[in-house]
Each structure stands twice: as structure tokens, then as C-alpha cells.
Amino acid sequence: MKEELEQLIGLEVVENEPLKNHTTFRVGGPARYFVKVESKAQLLAALRAAHTKKLAFFILGGGSNVLVADKGFDGLVIKTLPGDFVIKEDLVTAFSGSILLKMIREATKNNLGGLEFAGNIPGTVGGGVRGNCGAYGKGVGDFVKQVEAICLDETGIGLKVFQKDECEFAYRESIFKQNPDWVIAEVVFELSPADFAEESLHKMDEEWQQRCAKQPLDTPSAGCTFKNINFDAKEHEKYTGWQTNGKLAAGKFIEEADLKGMKIGGAMISDKHANFIINFDNATADDIVQLISLVKTRVRNQFGVQFEEEIQYIGF
Ligand SMILES: Cc1cc2nc3c(=O)[nH]c(=O)nc-3n(C[C@H](O)[C@H](O)[C@H](O)COP(=O)(O)OP(=O)(O)OC[C@H]3O[C@@H](n4cnc5c(N)ncnc54)[C@H](O)[C@@H]3O)c2cc1C
Structure with missing residues (x-):
């Protein structure tokens, strides 16, 4: 199959590439097949090959919003490289x-x-x-x-x-x-x-400093785990002070549920920013999934609010 894919795409295809090397969480098992593309033509060729060979595929960009299963992905992972x-x-x-x-x-x-x-x-x-x-x-x-x-x-x-x-x-x-x-x-x-x-570049640099102060950027994560909650004035009257940009901050619920610092295996709810799950010690995807499940259950039981993941599950 690898050779056939290489012939169809015209690019090197790697077998069993560890996806943990391509995600900001530093988590994820192997891709059965893995190819890097840097142009529209290459992307099209890779998708055509997956279609012809009836292989499941997914597109991996920067890997900063994904949780890849420990068993990896049984198909073709198409990694987009920075192009023009x-x-x-x-x-x-x-x-x-x-x-x-x-x-x-x-x-x-x-x-x-x-x-x-x-x-x-x-x-x-x-x-x-x-x-x-x-x-x-x-x-x-x-x-x-x-x-x-x-x-x-x-x-x-x-x-x-x-x-x-x-x-x-x-x-x-x-x-x-x-x-x-x-x-x-x-x-x-x-x-x-x-x-x-x-002035704009300077403001962006300043915003970066603010992010560094508020977010655990020195430890692998996928950014915010959960979406913020749509604010309904009647339903959420008691949480009025928890609003951020017109929504209720998911992190505030996690903090109030006393879950900051909670660990499962190598995964932990950051004590710097409660909506970040960090991989502090060789976490598995399974550790992270269990922590996500615990947060969702605790927040639902305590506040009657249903969280939805911002991160994308791959290979589950
Ligand atoms: C430290 C940190 C801070 C973050 N801060 C923010 C923030 O402030 N705001 C915010 O919104 N997000 C934030 N994120 C999350 C993340 O950076 C964004 O969601 C980002 O846009 C994901 O882009 P990516 O290329 O890494 O996508 P990936 O993680 O590679 O992929 C995400 C999803 O998009 C799909 N995908 C990728 N490329 C394509 C394509 N070409 N066509 C179709 N589907 C595609 C993938 O298959 C996957 O399902 C943060 C993440 C981290 C780690």
C-alpha cells in the first residue's frame, strides 16, 4: 500500500509515524500512513489517493487543537506544511x-x-x-x-x-x-x-506576554479544552459576573468546581488556567479523556451546565 500511495501522490509516504510528534499535546499513537503536502496540487493528489484506495484520512495542520487516540489513526494522515x-x-x-x-x-x-x-x-x-x-x-x-x-x-x-x-x-x-x-x-x-x-506588532507582543502570564504555555496542551457557554440572562442569572466577551467562561466553572490541579495519570487541569489540560508527565490520550469526562460530569452535576469540547478527537 505504501508504494501504491507514493506512486499516486508522487511524495514520500511514511508508515506508522508517531502523531505525538505532530501535536502540541505531545500525545497520540501512530498514523498508519503519513504524508506531508505543501501545495494545493499535492493536497489534491493525496486526497485523490485516499479516495482511490478507500482509506480514511484526516488533515493535520499545526496539531494545536487535536487529541489523537493512543491507538493512533488507521488511515492516511495528510499534514499540511507552511506554504506561500x-x-x-x-x-x-x-x-x-x-x-x-x-x-x-x-x-x-x-x-x-x-x-x-x-x-x-x-x-x-x-x-x-x-x-x-x-x-x-x-x-x-x-x-x-x-x-x-x-x-x-x-x-x-x-x-x-x-x-x-x-x-x-x-x-x-x-x-x-x-x-x-x-x-x-x-x-x-x-x-x-x-x-x-x-504599534500593532507591539500590541501583539504585549498580548503574547499577557498570554504567558495567564496560560501554561511552557507545558504541552491543546489550548482551551472546552468552549465557553452561551449566556442566557434568564437561565444563567446567577453567573452574570462570570461573563467573558458575552459568554460564560468555561474555566470559571472548572475553577469553582475546585478542579484546578486535578490529575489523572500524566494529565492535569492547569492550576494557572482551569480550561487548559496539560500533559505534565507523558500523559496518554486515555488520561486526558478521563479527565475531560470527570470535568464534564462534575460541572453538569454542580451547575447544570453541559460542556462541549473545543478540541477535536482523532482516531477514537
Ligand atoms: C497554547 C494554545 C493557545 C491557543 N489559543 C487559542 C485561542 O486563543 N483561540 C482559539 O480559537 N484557539 C486557540 N488554540 C487552539 C488552536 O490553536 C486553534 O484551534 C487553531 O486554529 C488550530 O489550528 P491547527 O492548524 O493547529 O489545527 P489542527 O489542530 O491541526 O486541526 C484541528 C482540526 O482542523 C482540521 N483541519 C486542519 N487543517 C484543515 C484543513 N486544511 N481543512 C479542513 N480541516 C482541517 C483537523 O482535521 C482537525 O479536525 C490554542 C491552542 C494552544 C495549544
Whole structure:
């Protein structure tokens, strides 16, 4: 199979590649087959090969929002590498594997503004747009003009262009998240002319310092584990003071449930930021899943609030 895939894709395919080496959690078993792509053409070839060989696949960007099972993934993992992005007037066109924060800083240097709020979010353009990553109540989807995606269905594979309003962006949501067989190949962002590049870059550096002070960035994690909760004034009257950017902070519930510092195996709820689960000592995916389950049960029982994971499960 490895040789057949290599022939179809035209790239080296590695067998049994440990995915823990490609995730920020530093957790995850092997990918049966693993290939790295750095262009739309290579991404398309890899997806065609998976389709032809009837192999399950998943796209791995920066690996900063995934929890990969200990048993790994029995299929083809397609890792997008940083590719080119082109800045022309107020548009930035980027291959999905481009590093989001690098693209934002380059755009800022070119006097284009809008995405600075995401200037310290790890990961790729593809992973970021799929999950509409964001901060301070804003999401990167707000600045998307169009997305070119490779869509797979029973009839085959085709490229499709989605305009912004067709992407159905919402809090950590998009149409691509709802359709795992639609792979983001390229994104065009529409930014605004701005003539305060130095100031914006300085603000992003300051925001990084704030993140370092509040988040356990020196230990492997996948960022916030749970989504914040939609605030319903009637239902959540007693939690009014827990709001952050119009939502209830998931971390606040975890903190109030006295779960900070709780450990299972090598996984721990950070005592710096309660919505971060950290891999402090060779955690397994199983340790993390058990901790997630404990948090969800405790918060549901104590507050009647149902948590939903922000991180994505792969191979379970
Ligand atoms: C320290 C830390 C801080 C973080 N801070 C934030 C924050 O402030 N705000 C925030 O929103 N998130 C944050 N995150 C989470 C994470 O950085 C974002 O969700 C990021 O956008 C994920 O991008 P990625 O490339 O790493 O995606 P991955 O983790 O590689 O993948 C995530 C999902 O997207 C899919 N995917 C990846 N590429 C594509 C593609 N081209 N087409 C279709 N699907 C694709 C994958 O299959 C997977 O299901 C943080 C994470 C860490 C570790």
C-alpha cells in the first residue's frame, strides 16, 4: 500500500509515524500512513489517493487543537506544511498550511489590519478557518473573503469556492467543521488598510506576554479544552459576573468546581488556567479523556451546565 500511495501522490509516504510528534499535546499513537503536502496540487493528489484506495484520512495542520487516540489513526494522515501566501492590495491569499500568526504579522507589516486579535493563536490557516479560531469575541472568519475547498462525496472529488456567507462562520464553527470531507485548500482574507504597523506588532507582543502570564504555555496542551457557554440572562442569572466577551467562561466553572490541579495519570487541569489540560508527565490520550469526562460530569452535576469540547478527537 505504501508504494501504491507514493506512486499516486508522487511524495514520500511514511508508515506508522508517531502523531505525538505532530501535536502540541505531545500525545497520540501512530498514523498508519503519513504524508506531508505543501501545495494545493499535492493536497489534491493525496486526497485523490485516499479516495482511490478507500482509506480514511484526516488533515493535520499545526496539531494545536487535536487529541489523537493512543491507538493512533488507521488511515492516511495528510499534514499540511507552511506554504506561500500572497499579499495584493487588501487581499491575502494563503495555502491552508500557512502558519496563521506568521501570515498575520506579514500582513500587518504590509499595513493591512483586522486580524491582529489572532496574532498569537498557534496553528495553520486551514485549521484556524475550519474552527473559526479567535479571541476577544472575534473570529478569523470575520475577515475571510472566500475559501477554496476540495470536496469529496460519492461522485468523486471536486474543487469548490465558498464565499464568506456560505462558510457559515459562528463561534468556533464553520460549514467545514460540519463536513469533515470538505478540506480547506486556500483562503483569501480581506483586510483593511492600516498605517500603524509598528504599534500593532507591539500590541501583539504585549498580548503574547499577557498570554504567558495567564496560560501554561511552557507545558504541552491543546489550548482551551472546552468552549465557553452561551449566556442566557434568564437561565444563567446567577453567573452574570462570570461573563467573558458575552459568554460564560468555561474555566470559571472548572475553577469553582475546585478542579484546578486535578490529575489523572500524566494529565492535569492547569492550576494557572482551569480550561487548559496539560500533559505534565507523558500523559496518554486515555488520561486526558478521563479527565475531560470527570470535568464534564462534575460541572453538569454542580451547575447544570453541559460542556462541549473545543478540541477535536482523532482516531477514537
Ligand atoms: C497554547 C494554545 C493557545 C491557543 N489559543 C487559542 C485561542 O486563543 N483561540 C482559539 O480559537 N484557539 C486557540 N488554540 C487552539 C488552536 O490553536 C486553534 O484551534 C487553531 O486554529 C488550530 O489550528 P491547527 O492548524 O493547529 O489545527 P489542527 O489542530 O491541526 O486541526 C484541528 C482540526 O482542523 C482540521 N483541519 C486542519 N487543517 C484543515 C484543513 N486544511 N481543512 C479542513 N480541516 C482541517 C483537523 O482535521 C482537525 O479536525 C490554542 C491552542 C494552544 C495549544
